[in-house]
Amino acid sequence: MPAHKYGVTESMIASYGDLVFRLSNNIQIRRGDPIRLKQFDVIERERADLGMSDGEIGARLGLSLEQARTIRIIMEHRRFRTGHYQRILALGAGKRYRDERYLTPEQRFAMGPDAQRLREGVGFAPAHIQRMLEQGCWNGDTVGRWLSQAARATPDKAAIIAPAATLTYRETLRRSERLARAFTALGLRKGDVIAIQLANVPEFMITYFAAATMGAVLAPMHMPYRAREMVPLLRHAKARLAVCGPAVGDHVPVEMFLALRKEVDSLSHVVPIEAARPGAQTLQQLIEAGPFEDIRNPGVASDPAILCFTSGTSDAPKAVVHNSYTMLANNRLCGPFYELGGNDILLSGAPFTHAFGICIINFALSVGATQLLLPAFRPDLLVQTIVKGRPTLLFAAPAHIAACLHAGLLDQADLSSLRFATISGSACAPQLARALQERMPTGKVMQMWGMTELFMGLNTRPHDAESVRSASVGRPTPEMELRIVDDSGQPADDARPGELQIRGPSVFAGYLDNTQANDGAFVDGWFRTGDLAVRDIDGNFRITGRLKDLINRGGIKINPTDVEVLIDKHPKVLQCAIVPMPDEIMGEKACAFIVPRNDETVTLDEICEWLQSNGVAKMQWPERVELIGEMPMTPTRKIIKGLLRPRA
Amino acid sequence: MKRSVDSALAKRKVLDYCLRKGALCAGIADLDAINRVAPAGHRPADLMPKVKSVVSIGVGGNTRGAWGVSAKALTYFGSTEARAYKIAFGLAFYIEHTFGIPAVYCPPDMDSEAGARVPFQSLKLHAELAGLGARSLAGDILLHPEFGYMYFASVFTELVLAPDEPLKENPCPAPSCVAMYREVGKTPCMKFCPVQCLSGKLDEQGRQAEMYYDMAACAEMSQQFEAMPKVLANAMREHDPQDFDDLLALESKLLFYKLSTGSHAMFGQCFECMRVCPIATKAPLADPILRSAAARAKADAEAPHK
Numbered sequence: 001m002p003a004h005k006y007g008v009t010e011s012m013i014a015s016y017g018d019l020v021f022r023l024s025n026n027i028q029i030r031r032g033d034p035i036r037l038k039q040f041d042v043i044e045r046e047r048a049d050l051g052m053s054d055g056e057i058g059a060r061l062g063l064s065l066e067q068a069r070t071i072r073i074i075m076e077h078r079r080f081r082t083g084h085y086q087r088i089l090a091l092g093a094g095k096r097y098r099d100e101r102y103l104t105p106e107q108r109f110a111m112g113p114d115a116q117r118l119r120e121g122v123g124f125a126p127a128h129i130q131r132m133l134e135q136g137c138w139n140g141d142t143v144g145r146w147l148s149q150a151a152r153a154t155p156d157k158a159a160i161i162a163p164a165a166t167l168t169y170r171e172t173l174r175r176s177e178r179l180a181r182a183f184t185a186l187g188l189r190k191g192d193v194i195a196i197q198l199a200n201v202p203e204f205m206i207t208y209f210a211a212a213t214m215g216a217v218l219a220p221m222h223m224p225y226r227a228r229e230m231v232p233l234l235r236h237a238k239a240r241l242a243v244c245g246p247a248v249g250d251h252v253p254v255e256m257f258l259a260l261r262k263e264v265d266s267l268s269h270v271v272p273i274e275a276a277r278p279g280a281q282t283l284q285q286l287i288e289a290g291p292f293e294d295i296r297n298p299g300v301a302s303d304p305a306i307l308c309f310t311s312g313t314s315d316a317p318k319a320v321v322h323n324s325y326t327m328l329a330n331n332r333l334c335g336p337f338y339e340l341g342g343n344d345i346l347l348s349g350a351p352f353t354h355a356f357g358i359c360i361i362n363f364a365l366s367v368g369a370t371q372l373l374l375p376a377f378r379p380d381l382l383v384q385t386i387v388k389g390r391p392t393l394l395f396a397a398p399a400h401i402a403a404c405l406h407a408g409l410l411d412q413a414d415l416s417s418l419r420f421a422t423i424s425g426s427a428c429a430p431q432l433a434r435a436l437q438e439r440m441p442t443g444k445v446m447q448m449w450g451m452t453e454l455f456m457g458l459n460t461r462p463h464d465a466e467s468v469r470s471a472s473v474g475r476p477t478p479e480m481e482l483r484i485v486d487d488s489g490q491p492a493d494d495a496r497p498g499e500l501q502i503r504g505p506s507v508f509a510g511y512l513d514n515t516q517a518n519d520g521a522f523v524d525g526w527f528r529t530g531d532l533a534v535r536d537i538d539g540n541f542r543i544t545g546r547l548k549d550l551i552n553r554g555g556i557k558i559n560p561t562d563v564e565v566l567i568d569k570h571p572k573v574l575q576c577a578i579v580p581m582p583d584e585i586m587g588e589k590a591c592a593f594i595v596p597r598n599d600e601t602v603t604l605d606e607i608c609e610w611l612q613s614n615g616v617a618k619m620q621w622p623e624r625v626e627l628i629g630e631m632p633m634t635p636t637r638k639i640i641k642g643l644l645r646p647r648a
Numbered sequence: 649m650k651r652s653v654d655s656a657l658a659k660r661k662v663l664d665y666c667l668r669k670g671a672l673c674a675g676i677a678d679l680d681a682i683n684r685v686a687p688a689g690h691r692p693a694d695l696m697p698k699v700k701s702v703v704s705i706g707v708g709g710n711t712r713g714a715w716g717v718s719a720k721a722l723t724y725f726g727s728t729e730a731r732a733y734k735i736a737f738g739l740a741f742y743i744e745h746t747f748g749i750p751a752v753y754c755p756p757d758m759d760s761e762a763g764a765r766v767p768f769q770s771l772k773l774h775a776e777l778a779g780l781g782a783r784s785l786a787g788d789i790l791l792h793p794e795f796g797y798m799y800f801a802s803v804f805t806e807l808v809l810a811p812d813e814p815l816k817e818n819p820c821p822a823p824s825c826v827a828m829y830r831e832v833g834k835t836p837c838m839k840f841c842p843v844q845c846l847s848g849k850l851d852e853q854g855r856q857a858e859m860y861y862d863m864a865a866c867a868e869m870s871q872q873f874e875a876m877p878k879v880l881a882n883a884m885r886e887h888d889p890q891d892f893d894d895l896l897a898l899e900s901k902l903l904f905y906k907l908s909t910g911s912h913a914m915f916g917q918c919f920e921c922m923r924v925c926p927i928a929t930k931a932p933l934a935d936p937i938l939r940s941a942a943a944r945a946k947a948d949a950e951a952p953h954k
Binding site for chain 1: 716762765782787788815841843855856858863867868875920
């Protein structure tokens with residue numbers, strides 16, 4: 001019956017509600033043990049505290065039984081907090097309730113606006129997600145899961161071999177989990193971004209694993225970057241914490257990042273790997289601090305895992321967000337044809353601050369293999385690490401191999417441990433691959449093509465002929481689809497060059513908060529790589545250049561890549577890059593930027609004679625030469641043509 | 649038809665029946681004492697006008713492992729209450745068949761006129777007065793020094809049975825709990841209650857001086873049937889269709905399901921105070937194997953020397 005039928009009004013509830021609630025069983029106070037001792041006088045005296053029936057309450061307060069009951073029920077209804085029982089759902093099985101440690105589900109699981117924004121960065125079409133999961137291309141694997149599995153299976157095996165220390169999987173897991181808890185204690189939550197600027201050192205991997213464990217997003221920053229380059233990236237990533245390395249000359253990263261907190265609103269914490277500062281505990285101090293709470297909301301595969309800025313061959317860096325689905329699919333699917341196993345030792349010449357380097361970390365982790373570390377590339381150190389560390393797989397850029405070969409360091413080096421040496425990162429001349437192959441007695445040189453946006457897209461296979469492995473980047477990696485399209489966007493025939501487009505499990509969803517970059521980045525679900533490629537009749541791809549590097553000379557498209565390779569061979573030339581220069585009549589003409597060898601001078605005429613003698617058609621010749629002292633390069637040793645174009 | 653009954657023999661038979669059927673203990677509550685404590689409308693005569701005796705039955709016993717399972721699973725270990733009801737149900741028939749005197753199984757549910765937290769009859773009061781347990785600092789949950797934490801059921805009968813006495817000593821707080829209270833001002837049950845609904849004071853001898861229990865807060869954890877009207881009312885007031893759906897989705901769906909199937913699960917899942925209670929979790933005779941051994945030892949000791 002409605003309350004007003006008993007005469008219960010809001011005014012009555014306001015007057016009697018608290019009293020009725022307290023006198024009823026809702027609040028019980030018992031002094032002594034009167035019922036057991038049958039102290040009936042005490043019971044009577046304290047009945048109000050022990051809890052009264054509705055009738056007793058009514059009699060005491062001058063209300064009817066119905067009024068007392070109605071008021072009590074209304075008060076109980078109003079005060080009852082729903083969802084409170086969730087407090088106990090995580091209890092038991094060894095866990096005790098601690099009020100000071102309790103987090104509501106909202107606190108445990110809710111993601112802030114920045115984390116939600118990152119999730120949108122991996123917002124794939126529902127049909128794509130469903131297809132990838134049903135096909136088994138994506139699953140629940142995460143870096144944290146792989147690390148735990150390896151630590152459980154082979155706790156005493158080396159996970160990381162660095163010049164100064166070797167860490168077992170057990171110790172790697174211990175440090176990573178402790179660091180993840182320490183990050184959480186600092187207030188970081190799932191989806192928060194951790195920027196990292198470190199060489200290929202164990203601390204990079206520990207931080208990466210810790211971020212993955214707690215569901216944070218790692219944003220690697222290239223080592224050469226300083227405050228000017230860093231600020232827009234940190235702001236774009238909304239980084240909350242930065243991990244940095246020791247001083248290099250006058251550059252003291254920890255001081256730079258501490259100072260950047262004034263310019264980057266989101267940046268709250270700076271963690272150097274050595275030399276603590278006020279307000280900046282070292283990584284080791286965080287690892288050893290505690291005890292901390294368990295991670296209650298660990299990262300899962302669909303969460304954003306990594307935020308990489310593209311390597312910079314474009315005019316402006318673009319942010320690529322990968323979750324564990326896209327980040328780990330390649331590693332899992334390519335492992336079998338590399339015959340990757342737990343006994344392998346992987347060495348990355350690529351920096352971990354690049355997607356290529358991250359990919360190699362994940363590759364080793366996928367099978368519980370060992371990561372051999374080369375903190376920073378130097379030709380002699382790379383060769384020394386191979387000889388002493390005896391890796392079974394080497395991943396390097398063409399520039400790394402070229403530098404070692406030019407220095408003659410590979411002529412006598414013992415490369416017998418290598419099963420595979422995979423070259424990637426930029427176009428590799430066939431003669432470079434062959435030169436390395438000649439120095440590998442048992443292993444095979446492979447080539448791989450990839451991008452930050454998709455990790456590994458093409459790969460030669462171990463059983464390919466040497467000619468295929470040295471002159472092409474092979475065939476699509478498992479479950480990836482590639483096509484070459486012509487100027488009109490139609491699929492091109494074999495042997496006809498065109499733009500390389502790709503789709504599949506490792507391809508990202510789009511650039512983060514960058515409408516301009518996303519416009520035209522995808523066509524019908526295919527990612528436009530911007531690379532030019534040609535496919536032979538056996539299905540092997542060869543990268544022939546960059547679409548934006550094409551020079552449109554009066555309507556004729558000139559691909560400068562082959563010409564650059566020839567000019568690089570000129571005895572007076574150390575390095576060459578050809579970019580378009582504006583021309584009033586032809587629209588564009590070719591301008592060659594040349595770094596001369598040994599400070600020599602080289603003229604346009606000499607270059608043209610050289611090209612003529614090598615049978616290059618005149619229309620492909622550059623029409624201007626600019627001598628420069630140093631070529632602008634990305635951290636992965638790719639020429640940044642975007643910086644040359646304005647000077648042409 | 650009523651038969652002539654030897655009251656002492658009848659009591660022995662009644663109690664033996666209970667123990668034979670799996671009760672940890674049983675006893676007869678003092679009807680006069682019940683009537684002086686229970687409020688009008690909740691006295692045995694309100695259910696059975698000619699009631700002469702109240703039989704209380706205690707059932708329980710969890711393995712140590714069971715006390716450690718996750719909270720959401722522990723509720724299923726609490727189904728011992730059904731065993732108590734079963735014994736009581738059988739006992740009512742047993743009394744009528746054996747003695748020809750009416751008996752009634754006391755319904756263990758709430759009084760629908762009195763709201764969600766008021767029972768027809770206080771089974772706890774019956775048990776306490778029958779000596780099956782004493783009130784603890786954990787919200788007056790009854791504890792027995794040998795059988796620990798139990799579920800109770802009652803049978804009312806017109807058969808006259810001599811009442812038992814309540815326990816002479818209250819086992820709560822246990823010595824370790826007293827020690828903790830003196831260190832931190834809380835016993836384990838107070839410290840680990842997820843909604844902090846318990847507090848209290850001990851006297852200088854370590855006995856209970858005051859027990860404070862916020863049953864309303866406890867109900868938020870353990871009586872989720874009360875959540876449903878609130879969830880529905882909140883949903884009705886919600887204007888945003890998405891928020892409306894959200895309020896009725898996820899965990900609420902499970903509550904709806906549990907309610908519609910009449911399941912008690914999710915309604916009594918919080919045992920955190922009992923998990924940390926040494927009397928509940930280490931009761932020596934709640935373990936059936938130890939109980940049998942103790943019974944054999946007692947029989948041997950009482951047997952005449954051969």
